[in-house]
Amino acid sequence: MADYENIVILTGAGISAESGLDTFRDKGGIWEKYDLMELATPEAFGRNPDLVHEFYNARRQQVKEVTANKAHHALVQLERHHPGKVTLITQNVDPLHEEAGSKNLLHMHGELNKARCTYCGAVHIWRDDLSQADICPSCGQTGNLRPHIVWFGEIPFHMPEIEDCLKECDLFISIGTSGSVYPAAGFALTARTAGAETVELNLEPSDGENLFTTKHYGKATKVVPEYISILLRGGIEESGQDI
Numbered sequence: 001m002a003d004y005e006n007i008v009i010l011t012g013a014g015i016s017a018e019s020g021l022d023t024f025r026d027k028g029g030i031w032e033k034y035d036l037m038e039l040a041t042p043e044a045f046g047r048n049p050d051l052v053h054e055f056y057n058a059r060r061q062q063v064k065e066v067t068a069n070k071a072h073h074a075l076v077q078l079e080r081h082h083p084g085k086v087t088l089i090t091q092n093v094d095p096l097h098e099e100a101g102s103k104n105l106l107h108m109h110g111e112l113n114k115a116r117c118t119y120c121g122a123v124h125i126w127r128d129d130l131s132q133a134d135i136c137p138s139c140g141q142t143g144n145l146r147p148h149i150v151w152f153g154e155i156p157f158h159m160p161e162i163e164d165c166l167k168e169c170d171l172f173i174s175i176g177t178s179g180s181v182y183p184a185a186g187f188a189l190t191a192r193t194a195g196a197e198t199v200e201l202n203l204e205p206s207d208g209e210n211l212f213t214t215k216h217y218g219k220a221t222k223v224v225p226e227y228i229s230i231l232l233r234g235g236i237e238e239s240g241q242d243i
C-alpha cells in the first residue's frame with residue numbers, strides 16, 4: 001500500500017448502474033421519466049404525498065431485485081485490507097454498499113429502506129410500501145411517515161463528520177458521480193485543498209474533472225476492482241495513466 005493513511009471514497013449512482021439501477025442524469029435515467037419537482041422536494045410531498053410515496057415504493061421494490069456488483073465488493077476488500085482508515089460516503093439511497101459488506105459507510109442522501117416520522121423524528125427500517133395510512137411504530141401517530149431521503153432543498157446527513165474526514169484524508173476517490181449535486185460535488189476540492197491526492201473513476205469525465213490528479217474512465221465493474229487491486233498491492237500510478 002502506498003503511503004495513504006486516510007482514504008475517503010465518494011460514490012454516486014454510476015456504481016449501482018450495472019446492478020440494474022438507473023442513474024439520474026444519464027440518457028434514459030430516472031429524471032427523464034419523472035418530473036423532479038413533483039417528486040423529490042418537501043413541497044412536492046406536501047402537495048401530493050401519495051404520488052411521492054408511489055415513486056419511492058417503486059424504487060424500494062426495485063432494490064429488492066438487484067444485487068451488489070464487483071465495484072461494491074472491491075470497496076469492501078479495500079476497507080478490510082487497508083491498514084489505515086477507509087470512509088465510504090455515498091450519495092446513493094440504495095442498500096448495495098451495506099449488502100456487499102461495507103461497514104464505515106455514510107449515506108449522505110438517506111436510505112430507501114428507511115422511513116422517518118415527521119412527528120417524533122424516529123427512523124425505522126422500512127422495506128415495503130409506505131403510505132399516509134401507515135402508523136409510526138414509535139409514537140403511534142398516523143400519516144407522518146416519509147421516506148428517509150434527503151430531498152432537494154434539504155441538508156444532507158452527516159455533514160460535520162464528512163467535513164472532518166475530508167480535511168484529514170490523503171486519498172480521495174470519486175466513483176460513478178456526475179459531480180453536479182452540491183455539496184458532494186465540492187468534496188474533491190475540499191480534499192485537494194487539504195493536500196489529498198484525488199482520483200476519479202467514472203464512465204466519462206465528470207463536471208469536476210479538473211479537480212482530479214488521476215482519472216480512469218470505463219464501467220465501474222471494471223475500473224474500480226482494477227484500481228483497488230493496484231492500490232492494495234501498493235502501486236503508485238502516474239496521473240491519467242490507463243489501468
Ligand code: NAD
Pocket residue numbers: 011012013014015016017018021022023024025026029030091092093094109175176177178179180181201202203204206218219220221
Ligand atoms: P448522476 O446520475 O448525476 O451521475 C451518474 C454518473 O455515473 C455519471 O457521471 C455517469 O457517467 C456515471 N456512470 C453511469 N454508468 C456508469 C457505470 N456503469 N460505471 C461508472 N460510472 C457510470 O448521479 P449522482 O452523481 O449520484 O447524483 C445525483 C443523485 O442521484 C444523488 O443525489 C443520488 O442520491 C441520486 N441517485 C441515487 C441512485 C441510487 O441510489 N442507486 C440512483 C439514481 C440517483
